[in-house]
Amino acid sequence: MLNIDCDIPVVGWDSLEPEETLLLIFVAFFAAKVGGELMERLKLPAVTGELIAGVILGPSILSIITSEHSFMDVLATLGATFLLFSVGMETKLSELKKVGLIAASVATLGVVAPFVAGYYVSILLNFSSVEAMFIAAALVATSVGITARVLQDMGMIASNEAKIILGAAVIDDILAMIVLTLVSGTAAGESLTSLDVVIVIAEAACFVAIVTILGTRMVRYASGKRSIKHDRTVDGSWSIHYNTRAFKRDSWLDKLVQKEAPFVIILIVVFGLSAMASYVGLAAIIGAFFAGLIFSDTKDTYELEHKFEPLNVLLVPFFFVVMGARVDFTDFASVAPLAIALTVVAILTKLAGCAAGAATRGEKTALIVGAGMVPRGEVGIVVAMIGLNMGTIGSETYSVIVLVSIATTLYAPFLIRTIVNAESKKEKRSSEWRFNLRSRT
């Protein structure tokens, strides 16, 4: 007779307490959604509410989510992955051509100005050069969600300014990812000889080029888009020949028997590219972003937005709550002045850079575009997280970056409204003046 003892310990598996896990998941999710709801009612972005919920739950205040709960990091990582995938998916490569030169110059100057100024101001504030690089990179990215909302509320979403801002934001995202790629790559190679920097840049460029070019082609190939084009253009005999090949091509995806096969393949690509990006020394979320990018043109074919929306609703709040919980207020006296100084730098440089990029369109447009590009939001926080995870920035620097991201996002709506109102008054005055001139003649 076999003898099995009841008291065998659960060997080899260090299990989490499931009760605590689910309770914390509940508390974090609930708090994030309440925070987001409150902020949205104040016409501010939900993200800030989720971050503040994290700060409140974190060690600085309630100590409900602390360093002990490292399992929350997995949910945060997944949240960041799907967040950046969605950002990438919104970035249609095929629409970049339509955006025009003006958006490109707004984006470029709006990236260069905050990066250069952010770096040198940080050095002046006694940050190390690696930390200054991360701070500068975090000041680069724009999150125009809040801007779009403010313009919508003011009935300006179809305006020229809005079009330039939304177009520039697309290019801005790509530039921000390239900056992040370079910064994280450079920071990972500890000794910063100029040869190393060149190698890192080459590696990053190769990754981005290979993924984007090869990826886009493979996606088109798999989804059978090209075959349809050829059906229309070639003559009968070719068409039959081509159809056979098109059938073979489409078939490997169609052959999959499991539920939601295209969605599963895309999830595998997202995880695969994220893992590959971190394998070549880049941030994992860069892989997720480029995965989004290569699927951006096929998103309607597979209803990707419908599929990823529930994942984002569930997982992204954990990212922001965990990021908020990591903000460390134990040394508030030293963090606050740095945050204020860098917030001023962040606002002024973006405003000036972007306005300069749109200067040819007149003062009003230039200023509105500049103000619209001010909010930093999620990508800045992602940059801060990467620096913290790499151990290249300290927790104080991390807190500074998160505070700057929150501050720019909260301030932007007021700035946009102020500028629009001031410029409208000016216009009114000048048109009254012109009217007066005309009526006098």
Add this chain to the structure above:
Amino acid sequence: MLNIDCDIPVVGWDSLEPEETLLLIFVAFFAAKVGGELMERLKLPAVTGELIAGVILGPSILSIITSEHSFMDVLATLGATFLLFSVGMETKLSELKKVGLIAASVATLGVVAPFVAGYYVSILLNFSSVEAMFIAAALVATSVGITARVLQDMGMIASNEAKIILGAAVIDDILAMIVLTLVSGTAAGESLTSLDVVIVIAEAACFVAIVTILGTRMVRYASGKRSIKHDRTVDGSWSIHYNTRAFKRDSWLDKLVQKEAPFVIILIVVFGLSAMASYVGLAAIIGAFFAGLIFSDTKDTYELEHKFEPLNVLLVPFFFVVMGARVDFTDFASVAPLAIALTVVAILTKLAGCAAGAATRGEKTALIVGAGMVPRGEVGIVVAMIGLNMGTIGSETYSVIVLVSIATTLYAPFLIRTIVNAESKKEKRSSEWRFNLRSRT
């Protein structure tokens, strides 16, 4: 000038290596989906493929996913939560009335027979009484997904047998949850006096009753279903009065400004009930199951299946991979005979119990129904996980239960086909015999 040192360590946050995290997530997800795909091509359930992928990745074979990667447990917990929520959501309380007495007796006898036999056979096999209870509970639940598929392939999905099986499976799920509630509650209270058992049963019954009755009403209230009814039945003056209240009622959900507000509320309820269930000493997934149950009648209103499908596609595979990885083959010599013995018990008792429940419908129907209820699948594995997490069953017992769940699921299709073919031949023979009789007269 402020002085911030670059070498400040990341204090107070024991971070996971994001590279390793995403690589393992990729490997686990990819392996699960490949395993599922292969199994589905063999017309077997994807679940078994995902479990086998877990066994291969686990310490028994490749040692890629081991006890060190406790972060996978969070994903597994979330997977189990959404899996059981979906099972609950498929269990429409309002349709239970239609199922009829025959399905109820099939379900009840199909639960009692394996539980009683499973318990006593386990005691005979020298398991402790607590372990025997868990094994018995794991043998109770039916997973009819594979049965539905086999019957569909055989063109029998609209048959009487299929209707009875699918109806009985609904009741079976509820009974299985009640059994699990009692078993996990009893096992948690260490000293098993009969008074304790009564208290546990009372607690569990209260939880289930309160959640189901109060929950269903609150859901109806919130979704404003009742107000519509009243609008139709009451007279003018009442209607106005009632409409005001109905408006107030509906409004709190409609007032929420965030994206996907109903979906967010339901997620909060799922996590809240799971946390609450484990707080009162039950398994967390019991809360998730009953959350599914109370939303089952409103799932079409909010397109819940569309929203939860992507979550299931992403998260449930992690549950099965982790469950597979926990199967311990280091003591295969002692595990295998136990697994074989209990598989035989599992098949015979379910077959006999369910056939007895459907005996009034003739031999053919009774046997097909009995065979159709044999596969155990996911709920049995959930029971095993709870026992392992509670520390009340050892890793050998856990492995035995998982093997029995896999074996019954893999064997069921053959059993169903064999019985259907044998019974068809018998019928043919008897009808030929009758035909012969008639043609003679």
